[in-house]
Amino acid sequence: MFAGVAPRYDLANQILSLGLDRSWRKFVCRRVAAWKPSRILDLATGSGVLAEELARTNTGSFVVGADFCIPMLKVARKRDVEHLIVADGLALPFADASFDVITVAFGLRNMAFLERALAELARTTRSGGHVVILDFSLPSGPLLPAYRFYLHFVLPRLAGWLTGEPAAYQYLGDSIESFPRGTAMTALMEEAGFVNAIARPLSGGIVTAYLAERG
Numbered sequence: 490m491f492a493g494v495a496p497r498y499d500l501a502n503q504i505l506s507l508g509l510d511r512s513w514r515k516f517v518c519r520r521v522a523a524w525k526p527s528r529i530l531d532l533a534t535g536s537g538v539l540a541e542e543l544a545r546t547n548t549g550s551f552v553v554g555a556d557f558c559i560p561m562l563k564v565a566r567k568r569d570v571e572h573l574i575v576a577d578g579l580a581l582p583f584a585d586a587s588f589d590v591i592t593v594a595f596g597l598r599n600m601a602f603l604e605r606a607l608a609e610l611a612r613t614t615r616s617g618g619h620v621v622i623l624d625f626s627l628p629s630g631p632l633l634p635a636y637r638f639y640l641h642f643v644l645p646r647l648a649g650w651l652t653g654e655p656a657a658y659q660y661l662g663d664s665i666e667s668f669p670r671g672t673a674m675t676a677l678m679e680e681a682g683f684v685n686a687i688a689r690p691l692s693g694g695i696v697t698a699y700l701a702e703r704g
């Protein structure tokens with residue numbers, strides 16, 4: 490599915506999020522920079538847009554982007570991301586405690602086994618290190634019905650037209666509905682071995698950043 494959308498993935502993101510995707514990534518980069526990490530993994534890096542921004546905002550840090558979709562990594566290769574690796578988030582090819590910070594933007598929701606992916610994040614983050622998971626969620630209150638209409642009816646048509654892959658964007662809405670949100674997600678992170686997990690809604694809750702420390 491991601492191989493199919495890879496060539497027009499970035500353009501579709503910018504249009505469909507009305508440019509808000511930049512502010513979500515900036516939020517992540519600001520938080521990561523405050524931890525002054527030496528080694529950062531951007532898992533499910535896709536076209537490498539977050540990995541590039543992390544490298545830019547964390548000068549001197551070793552930043553690696555990992556993804557299991559080679560066509561996506563080919564797009565990332567055109568960016569300023571020095572280290573890219575083909576890797577499955579469910580079986581990461583890294584030793585325990587390899588990273589000070591791991592970020593996963595819009596990737597965890599797509600992994601076949603959420604608990605297994607969280608266990609791999611916990612295994613490869615050093616004790617006292619941090620994880621940031623950025624993913625879609627649902628806004629609460631009066632915005633919700635309008636947002637659901639956009640998500641399930643407008644977005645698949647618009648994105649299908651932009652990318653030629655309408656099924657991928659029908660899947661997007663369904664996956665957002667079923668992905669754990671808020672405290673359900675922070676509880677799963679803590680079960681996996683993280684502590685002090687918090688959920689920070691962004692853009693009215695359309696997206697949530699989950700931040701936690703490795704215990």
Ligand SMILES: C[S@@+](CC[C@H](N)C(=O)[O-])C[C@H]1O[C@@H](n2cnc3c(N)ncnc32)[C@H](O)[C@@H]1O
Nearest residue numbers: 491533534535556557558577578594595596599
């Ligand atoms: C929606 S894209 C997000 C890309 C990028 N992080 C961003 O913010 O634009 C989801 C990415 O997750 C990757 N992905 C899904 N399951 C994966 C897995 N098990 N291991 C590694 N990457 C995975 C896909 O290949 C895809 O590139």
